[in-house]
């Protein structure tokens with residue numbers, strides 16, 4: 489999982505940033521850091537948000553409709569999209585936000601309690617709000633226990649993680665929504681991510697027989713609202729499986745882009761129509 493670099497520094501192999509970390513340092517995501525000569529998921533089990541959300545809010549349009557998920561998030565993210573819609577926790581570290589430790593056993597217990605109170609409509613656990621893969625070991629450990637308890641696991645992610653991370657989680661994930669933020673390397677560079685890595689994650693999850701996959705593209709005006717790029721994106725997704733649901737969603741100004749206007753509703757609908765040329769299930773969001 490980690491590589492010694494000499495002089496006490498180690499390299500994180502969770503995402504393409506490959507942060508080199510010396511003693512006391514945390515990575516670009518603020519969630520992983522140096523600990524006793526190795527890279528550790530310091531945010532493991534540190535929960536900043538927990539809520540009972542409808543499945544549709546993740547968003548998942550074609551998986552167990554009407555169900556509910558105990559949804560948890562921590563802090564940190566390996567991307568830095570200037571328009572981050574969850575920046576209060578995603579662009580934060582351990583000292584910036586209140587959190588409490590909820591270890592996997594406790595989270596499964598909370599979810600079973602919620603199911604008992606809600607007459608079986610609680611399907612399981614969703615890892616969401618910040619970027620779950622920066623502490624992917626928590627998703628893995630909770631996922632194993634959740635399956636043993638008859639609960640489902642849902643992952644809402646930017647998908648920007650190395651293949652060994654996705655390989656470890658894919659058999660445990662029953663449903664995923666992965667952001668495909670745009671379809672150019674420049675756009676991903678602007679967001680601090682890597683398009684090819686995300687495409688590989690989407691292909692891997694789509695190939696997992698027990699994983700239901702949906703994809704979300706947030707449309708930011710004058711940044712990724714080119715119909716030709718949307719056509720390329722949808723065609724590529726359709727080449728994997730034309731039945732993958734694509735959510736084309738409306739952006740609202742946030743964080744470093746808090747000025748400006750939301751995406752025009754007409755733009756979202758026009759781009760969704762473009763995508764429908766390649767995909768059977770395209771839904772608009774936030775409109």
Ligand code: SF4
Pocket residue numbers: 500501502503504505506507514515516517518519520521565566622
């Ligand atoms: S997961 Fe975090 S610490 Fe690891 S390489 Fe990515 S940004 Fe750096």
